[in-house]
Amino acid sequence: MxxxxxxxxxxxxxxxxxxxxxxxxxxxxxxxxxxxxxxxxxxxxxxxxxxxxxxxxxxxxxxxxxxxxxxxxxxxxxxxxxxxxxxxxxxxxxxxxxxxxxxxxxxxxxxxxxxxxPRKLGLENEKRLLGKGVSYCATCDGAFFKGQEVAVVGGGDTALEEANYLTNFCSKVYIIHRRDEFRATRILQERVMNNPKIEIIWDSELEDILGEDRVEALLLRNNKTEERKELPVSAVFIAIGxxxxxxxxxxxxxxxxxxxxxxxxxxxxxxxxxxxxxxxxxxxxxxxxxxxxxxxxxxxxxxxxxxxxxx
Ligand SMILES: Cc1cc2nc3c(=O)[nH]c(=O)nc-3n(C[C@H](O)[C@H](O)[C@H](O)COP(=O)(O)OP(=O)(O)OC[C@H]3O[C@@H](n4cnc5c(N)ncnc54)[C@H](O)[C@@H]3O)c2cc1C
The missing domain is CATH 3.50.50.60 (FAD/NAD(P)-binding domain)
Known part of the structure; x- marks a missing residue:
């Protein structure tokens, strides 16, 4: 037929x-x-x-x-x-x-x-806390975190642009990057390096996102020293493409x-x-x-x- x-x-x-x-x-x-x-x-x-x-x-x-x-x-x-x-x-x-x-x-x-x-990290808690501090879009969700400390994961143009944008209203923005250099364009790199509200955490990977009903902290692992630490933040913006x-x-x-x-x-x-x-x-x-x-x-x-x- x-x-x-x-x-x-x-x-x-x-x-x-x-x-x-x-x-x-x-x-x-x-x-x-x-x-x-x-x-x-x-x-x-x-x-x-x-x-x-x-x-x-x-x-x-x-x-x-x-x-x-x-x-x-x-x-x-x-x-x-x-x-x-x-x-x-x-x-x-x-x-x-x-x-x-x-x-x-x-x-x-x-x-x-x-x-x-959006490309995901693939963590269980990334899914569970989506919309509760986990976001893939600073333009969409950044304004919900006025005056708070947040983190951006990534090292490309989008991650650096998002970090800069978030400093318009967040008190501090951490950039978590798994390498020791960015692949973003030079001008964006200069902008984040010169922004006093941004702190870059190099060679580090996000192992887990912690919190009951909302994001409360991130568990980071330094991939050179294998050292682990908790970073208290209210939100994490995943910008890995x-x-x-x-x-x-x-x-x-x-x-x-x-x-x-x-x-x-x-x-x-x-x-x-x-x-x-x-x-x-x-x-x-x-x-x-x-x-x-x-x-x-x-x-x-x-x-x-x-x-x-x-x-
Ligand atoms: C968590 C989250 C929060 C966001 N918050 C905001 C916000 O606050 N403000 C804002 O402006 N934007 C926000 N965005 C971005 C916004 O959702 C997107 O920009 C918008 O949805 C894109 O619309 P679209 O129609 O192009 O594609 P999509 O919304 O991705 O829709 C794609 C459609 O294609 C269909 N489709 C896919 N494959 C096939 C197939 N093989 N056959 C048939 N159909 C198919 C899907 O079923 C879906 O209906 C957010 C995104 C996310 C993930």
Whole structure:
């Protein structure tokens, strides 16, 4: 028996802020898109207990509740969300093919918004204390720790930028780095070295995160002397990189050195009619608002493309 092919104008892969905003715009533009929600409907932000930087919520909003509202908005507009995982794509032919856990689709245009996942240390307590002092984003959570001592783990550009940013409101910021030199750019290194609120702890690895209901201290191990010590802090920002969810597309789409999909200003990829939006193509900002904005732009461009589509 041959598998039924579902023919669509626009398929949106991913149901986080970028995909759901693309769905709002695509549905209102009359494209009747189908949204393949994947393993985490609502996206990464659903795990965050408090989002204070998304406009329109003066008292902050729980990440799960925010995404439920976006899902509701897509539903109210008649958007078709299906809880399927994309397993394979074929972008070598038109219409483009997408194979999911629920079936086979053909689409004139595709918006990819599969996000990125922060690289984790893999500690048990990292998971348990996420949102309770463990964070992967200083821009998102730094302001919760005004006047307190915190730590950043990492030695690249992001880690040093986050440490500098945190000194705007934290009383002290430790940078924990497993080597005896940074790989961040020289200018950022100079900035952290000259910042009196920053103390660098070299050659050290985070062995554990301690605390009952909140982060209270870190257990560090010096990898040269094997000496262990406890460092009391209220929060730890883990900045050891992000992994964009682009494995499915790497055969067809141009990726940068970090594995992010390369797009132009119009969110087009190297294949016409295939767009990318949100964390999957953005190594710089990685915010709900920027992802939503990218989703809107990609859907507007996809709509223009479909209006002129010749097949
Ligand atoms: C703990 C935490 C706290 C944060 N706090 C803030 C904050 O306070 N403010 C802020 O602005 N940002 C915050 N962020 C960052 C924010 O969550 C991201 O920037 C944003 O969610 C990115 O949106 P996105 O739609 O691009 O991707 P994501 O949210 O990552 O969504 C990706 C979507 O793709 C789907 N998907 C993945 N693979 C497949 C597949 N194979 N098939 C189909 N679907 C797939 C997933 O199911 C998911 O729905 C935080 C992030 C974390 C982890």
């Amino acid at each position: 041959t598998e039924e092919i579902k023919k669509e104008k626009l398929v949106i892969i991913g149901g986080g802020p970028a995909g759901l905003t693309a769905a709002i715009y695509g549905t209102r533009a009359g494209l009747d898109p189908i949204i393949l929600m994947g393993p985490e409907p609502g996206g990464q932000i659903t795990t965050s207990p408090e989002v204070e930087n998304y406009p329109g919520f003066p008292d902050g909003v729980n990440g799960f509740d925010l995404m439920q509202k976006m899902i509701q908005q897509v539903e109210n507009l008649g958007g078709r969300m299906v809880y399927e995982l994309v397993e394979e794509v074929d972008f070598s032919r038109k219409p483009y093919r997408i194979k999911s856990s629920g079936g086979l689709y053909e689409a004139d245009a595709v918006i990819i918004s599969t996000g990125a996942s 992000h992994i964009p969810n682009t494995g499915l597309f790497k055969e067809y789409l141009e990726l940068d050195a970090g594995g992010y999909i390369v797009t132009d200003k119009k969110h087009s990829t190297n294949i016409e009619g295939i767009y990318a939006a949100g964390d999957v193509q953005d190594p710089l900002y990685r915010q709900v608002i920027t992802s939503a904005g990218a989703g809107a732009a990609a859907a507007i461009e996809a709509s223009r493309y479909i209006d002129n589509y010749q097949g």
